[in-house]
Amino acid sequence: MQDRIRHPALRQRITSADQAAALIEDGMTVGMSGFTRAGDAKAVPAALARRAKQAPLHIGLMTGASLGHDTDRLLTEAGVLSRRLPFQTDPTLRRAINHGDVAYVDHHLSDTAEQLRAGHLPAVDLAIIEAAAITESGAIVPTMSVGNSAAFAQQARQIVIELNTSVPAAIEGLHDIYVPGARPHRGPIDLCSVSQRIGGHAISVDPSRIAAIVMTDQPDSPSNALPPDADTQLIAGHINDFLLNEVRRGRLQRSLLPLQAGIGTIANAVLHGFVDSPFENLTMYSEVLQDSAIELLDLGKLGFASASSITVSASVHQRILDRIEHYRERIVLRPQEISNAPELVRRLGIVAINTALEFDLYGNVNSTHVSGTQMMNGIGGSGDFARNAHLAIFVSKSIAKGGDISSVVPMVSHVDHTEHDVDVLVTEVGLADLRGLAPRERARAVIENCVHSSYRDALRDYFNRACLRGGQTPHVLEEAFSWHQRQRDTGSMLEGARALLVA
């Protein structure tokens, strides 16, 4: 205990999760740790959900990103959430959002802390932060993510700590806590390489604001990424070939530039594809590290990895904790406004690989909305990286639902990334290199390289008929969403595609 809570007076504040949850009042804005299931507060939100079933209350909840432990489900079922940001992945919460019951604000992940400081969002009343230790000065040592914890803790009037003893105390030193200063006198973020440290090991707060400490020992929820399959291996192969060609042409070195890969199955599989690549001394500057990143580190392919969270399977999680001193020298976790900082993404020159829900002829990408209306998860950090990356690569399987959905459509039903921000599109079919191309040229590259064969003729037909109408970005506006409409009406885009061909 003395190792974990080194500020003696704070040891008096240890309490139960239920008592800590009682600090939360109706109408509060609560900021919680947790980024892609890692380092989330676990006990207090569960206690809050139990309490709310007895005595209803509503809060606005901000986190780093998605949570584990079904926390978003429990809070949704208890009716606690009136407002939620900046990211989520829970099916129950998703239904409530799409039903209009929870106001969901889908943020660029670098932006939430900035908006809080600017006063553009309601101030955080209470922060709930998972910690591995509290230092002599009362500073908070995070666990497997940093997320927005520093911004929340620095702004909150009261802080609740969940001190998780399942995370070794030796994790201290893994984190680099740097928070940009207030405007108008802010200086540069003075970080010029992925391994550089520019801040402290812990989140400095006035210890008098630490209102409660709850002891826990639950591990993080494991990653739910699926293993690579034949299609994701093809996608990884196309990206490897493309990058190798960049090396051959002298545009990249064999160590490439720092890699970023989004959360999820496809990005994890793409990164796994680097195992058998000719690249070496790779680095990562990403928001999340998945199993593939640890695999590459262990193989020595990857020399250093910077992120805001570590979201891995249960076995890899244990491997990291067992050898935390080893990984502490090879990984740094930063606040998400630093891991995703536009300033740093452009300076370092990131190779950014993110997943698209769908993309269109001209390279606009939908990352969030099924059929333009139903929220899936959120934009996450994809925009932070894609806009300023050296290379903005988006990946998707060319079809979904056994071929009933084409991921390549005439016009995306929702735009998260505009054609200005998308360099390369990849499906298992192939890779379209869109750099320096005008929209009509982009369309030809997408049709030839990315669309599934069962949709190619229909997409080409749409494009040809659109070109007859002219324009920088030709469209047949009344048919632009006809594939989505057919899928809604008949369950498949394919018939729509066939019908267009016949028409």
Next chain:
Amino acid sequence: MQDRIRHPALRQRITSADQAAALIEDGMTVGMSGFTRAGDAKAVPAALARRAKQAPLHIGLMTGASLGHDTDRLLTEAGVLSRRLPFQTDPTLRRAINHGDVAYVDHHLSDTAEQLRAGHLPAVDLAIIEAAAITESGAIVPTMSVGNSAAFAQQARQIVIELNTSVPAAIEGLHDIYVPGARPHRGPIDLCSVSQRIGGHAISVDPSRIAAIVMTDQPDSPSNALPPDADTQLIAGHINDFLLNEVRRGRLQRSLLPLQAGIGTIANAVLHGFVDSPFENLTMYSEVLQDSAIELLDLGKLGFASASSITVSASVHQRILDRIEHYRERIVLRPQEISNAPELVRRLGIVAINTALEFDLYGNVNSTHVSGTQMMNGIGGSGDFARNAHLAIFVSKSIAKGGDISSVVPMVSHVDHTEHDVDVLVTEVGLADLRGLAPRERARAVIENCVHSSYRDALRDYFNRACLRGGQTPHVLEEAFSWHQRQRDTGSMLEGARALLVA
């Protein structure tokens, strides 16, 4: 002449525009100075157009932004342009682009130099740069814009200088030429206030690459911004009221934060509205300075202005040149990758005011494409600023063409700025503050505050019916572009709007 060309050997390279134009070969990529009609190369492109009428040739042309002197028209009519980027505003070129005759690549203006350095675009073969002087070392002193001139001159194998004697030699010292280093060893852009200088006064090049010098004396084409009218005054008033409220709430100081205003009539008028505002000691960190900025400087409302070009009326142009020593202390011109740098926009905390062609219920903005297909000008710097601004404000009159077009539509027909990047929308009707709102809340704010009264009921009806279908971002997908289709078929969106109400 000795004042203007201080490197003696270079005086031997003075030649005619026709002889300089003869250096341009078929298939070349040419980079020319010029940003929003300011500081553009004038004589050599005209000579190139004359030559091409005799002996056809094709080039890819890159500039800073739009050109004056009908250069884009002359080159288009002569069939010279096969590829054009990153911005244009010429009606003849626009027709050729929309007809598919010229491949137009519409860039974020901060991005072109970066893509050139990365090798993502064809390298510049020849640069044509307007200069006020050439220094002892052969460095190029720009005129009324910097644009991409530094990037072009540093990459080109050959450089042609247009030495324009209509610009006083005393302009030397107005510019701050800083070019980011190569990755992966790039450092921060060490600029922390709008008036700070971090580079040199001129563009350093190896003088042996200066192949020709052409003497000119033509002034820049004057700005074609229209004077403020009743609607733009209302828009300016709404913005003033909004910012004053931010000051009252302690979120901004009375000097605000550095202002950016896009090119054109509405942005110029909005800035003009600060003349009678209670704000003081204002600063600008923008890409272009129009008449309104000079007016605010002269009144002492504006203390300092940073930009990449000065695009003003003929009389203001003359006033600046007559007192260039005075303005040189109050204005700095930078390369557009610095004036528009995401790193600096976020650090400084810009209040960004840009013009929308149309915007939708949820705050997505179309800056470029009429009816989703026909290119107007280009995205320019609006994305560079909006994404990272302290406040991203978009302005538009609520209707166009006497009411036949609503600028506020159910769904924009092309997305340049997503809802993630848009904080405030303003029309003459009113102002919608979208900060921290979920999409359905954004829609209500837009309907109540921005849409013209003749379209309000129809837009509300669309939204209500969309909400019945559910979703984070409710839409009636098959009607999303029905207003645009009606306008195409009947000449007016209004009947479409009425028909929807009846339906």
